[in-house]
């Protein structure tokens with residue numbers, strides 16, 4: 629991201645990257661797959677700094693989840709989404725990790 633004009637800053641123990649080619653790349657994704665920010669361990673990628681500021685509390689919950697689950701987080705996250713989809717629910721909003729992140733984020 630930095631090589632394509634993006635920026636990085638260290639906030640609350642994470643590297644937050646934004647800008648660069650990410651916004652243009654996301655615009656090419658199908659609407660249902662687009663996101664404003666995503667957490668990968670202690671790295672948070674955001675479309676821009678305003679998104680990172682707005683979504684920081686939510687993404688910090690995912691950072692904590694990564695810390696708790698380690699390498700099992702991503703498979704567990706995907707399994708939760710698959711289970712919700714099989715049950716006819718939303719694979720994103722009904723994912724147990726997202727529910728926890730939204731519950732803690734909404735409470736602030």
Ligand SMILES: [Zn+2]
Nearest residue numbers: 686690726729
């Ligand atoms: Zn989330």
